[in-house]
Structures are given as structure tokens and as C-alpha cells.
Amino acid sequence: MVRRIFWMTVGAGAAVWAMNKANEATRRLTPDSLSGAAARGALHLGDTAKRFALDVRAGMAExxxxxxxxxxxxxxxxxxxPTRPIGRRGGAGRAISAAPGSPPVVALPPSRVITPHVIASTPRQLDQRRGQHP
Incomplete structure (x- = not known):
């Protein structure tokens, strides 16, 4: 008799537990609950994207x-x-200093006059400019 009462109590407890789980699942799967979960997910995704964009902007500024x-x-x-005119060869180089009156930080090579070079578009034109005719 005690065994029957024990197993009847275990069965009733299992039935109550199963009913609670089933009711919880039906509440989770209602349209209102599903739309609320989707809205919460979208808000979370938007917040994450906003934080990422702010981090990228801060990194770019830095x-x-x-x-x-x-x-x-x-x-x-x-x-x-420069101490001499730019067109002359040789002479002292220019320097970049951190502030007026402070020692130079980086010395640059002396400036030279740059003559324009014509760029040949084909090998034949290049040979013609060198004086070699095919």
C-alpha cells in the first residue's frame, strides 16, 4: 500500500511539472511573445552596432x-x-625644427632644380628619345 501511494505521488508530481513546462512553452510561442523577442534582439543588435561605430570613430581620431x-x-x-637659392646645387640643406629657435629635428637633403622628363609611352618612342632608330 505504501508503494502505491509513493508511486501515485511521483506520478502526480511529474504531471504537474509537465503541465507547467507545456504552459510555459505555449506562452513563449504566442505571436506577442515572439514579436517581443524579435524586437529585443533588434534593439540589442542596434546597440552593439552603435558601440562598434563609436569605437571605430574613436580609433580613427586617435x-x-x-x-x-x-x-x-x-x-x-x-x-x-633655405640658406641658398633653390636653383643652386650643393649648399646647406633645409631643416625642420619642432619650434622656432629649437635645434633641427630632421635634416633634409639640399634642394635641386628638377628638370622635367618626357615619359615615353611605347618602347619605340623610348628608343627614338635615346637616339636609337630601329
Missing amino acids: REEQLRADLGLDGTAVVEP
Whole structure:
């Protein structure tokens, strides 16, 4: 008799547990619940995309600042005028200093007059410019 009461109680408990699980599943699968879950997922995705875009913008600004500092575009580099006219060969080179009156940071080679070169578009034109006629 005790065994029958025990198994009847176990069966009733299992039935209650199964009914609760079934009711929970039906509540989760209603159209309102599904649309709410989809809306929450979309909001989460939008927040994640927004955070990613802000991180990318911050990284871009930081990198741009680094490049400007490295290239001297942030106003710290001053180009001193050449000591001789640009058209002459030799002479002292130009220097870029960090601020007026400070020692030069980078010395540049002396400036030279650059003569324009004509670019040949075909090998035959190149030979003609060198004086070699085919």
C-alpha cells in the first residue's frame, strides 16, 4: 500500500511539472511573445552596432592625431627657409625644427632644380628619345 501511494505521488508530481513546462512553452510561442523577442534582439543588435561605430570613430581620431603628429601637420613643425637659392646645387640643406629657435629635428637633403622628363609611352618612342632608330 505504501508503494502505491509513493508511486501515485511521483506520478502526480511529474504531471504537474509537465503541465507547467507545456504552459510555459505555449506562452513563449504566442505571436506577442515572439514579436517581443524579435524586437529585443533588434534593439540589442542596434546597440552593439552603435558601440562598434563609436569605437571605430574613436580609433580613427586617435590614429589621425598620431599621423598628424608624426608628419608635423599639427603645427609643431616649422620649415626654415633655405640658406641658398633653390636653383643652386650643393649648399646647406633645409631643416625642420619642432619650434622656432629649437635645434633641427630632421635634416633634409639640399634642394635641386628638377628638370622635367618626357615619359615615353611605347618602347619605340623610348628608343627614338635615346637616339636609337630601329
